[in-house]
Amino acid sequence: MTRARMGSGLAVTALLLPFGGYGLARAGVAPEGTPIALGLLSAIVSFVLLPALCEERIPFRHSSSYLIAHTLTGERAVDLNRITTVWLLTTFSYGSVYRTLLVRDAHGVRLGITTERSRRKLRRAIEKADANAARGAPRPRVSRAARAHLGLAPGRGLVIHTVLAFLLLTVSGSLYVVAVLRLGGQ
Numbered sequence: 001m002t003r004a005r006m007g008s009g010l011a012v013t014a015l016l017l018p019f020g021g022y023g024l025a026r027a028g029v030a031p032e033g034t035p036i037a038l039g040l041l042s043a044i045v046s047f048v049l050l051p052a053l054c055e056e057r058i059p060f061r062h063s064s065s066y067l068i069a070h071t072l073t074g075e076r077a078v079d080l081n082r083i084t085t086v087w088l089l090t091t092f093s094y095g096s097v098y099r100t101l102l103v104r105d106a107h108g109v110r111l112g113i114t115t116e117r118s119r120r121k122l123r124r125a126i127e128k129a130d131a132n133a134a135r136g137a138p139r140p141r142v143s144r145a146a147r148a149h150l151g152l153a154p155g156r157g158l159v160i161h162t163v164l165a166f167l168l169l170t171v172s173g174s175l176y177v178v179a180v181l182r183l184g185g186q
Helices: 003-026 034-052 116-133 144-149 156-183
Strands: 057-062 066-071 074-079 083-093 096-105 110-113
Touching: 003 034, 003 156, 034 156, 066 110, 066 116, 074 096, 074 110, 083 116, 083 144, 083 156, 096 116, 096 144, 110 116, 144 156
Parallel strands: none
Antiparallel strands: 057 066, 066 074, 083 096, 096 110
16 A cells, blocks of 8 residues: 555544544443544544645655655655646635645656646646647646646636635535534534
């Protein structure tokens, strides 16, 4: 199993801990409020850990066709000549919006791009792939929001993406809290 999958599995397992705590509480092994305590801890750990697993950290290196960066799960090298998908992950914290471009290449390597230097390199690679697509080469799937964030499309797609990301995060977080409170008997 790869380190990235192990990290993702750990974050998902942390999100599911309250359900295990519920089972222990029902069996009388743990106190009644165990799912609530585990839920709060799990939500914090998972919502911070999941997006950060594949984000680039300094130091990073660039070559003519690769973008190489350190992440929480180790060093990753994305082949910019063989990009398959690019999408935008938007998160929120303390009144700020954080955007990460998630890039996947034909080898299955995924990297979250956050720095301006890497964004410029990715933009050039997408422009090159779009030009090559006119000659029959495969074109990477790039979301409308990612194109807008890279300056390759009008910014309207970015506004819609941000509103939808906020609504999705708010609704899913609220449903998670409601489920944990229900499990805890509140």
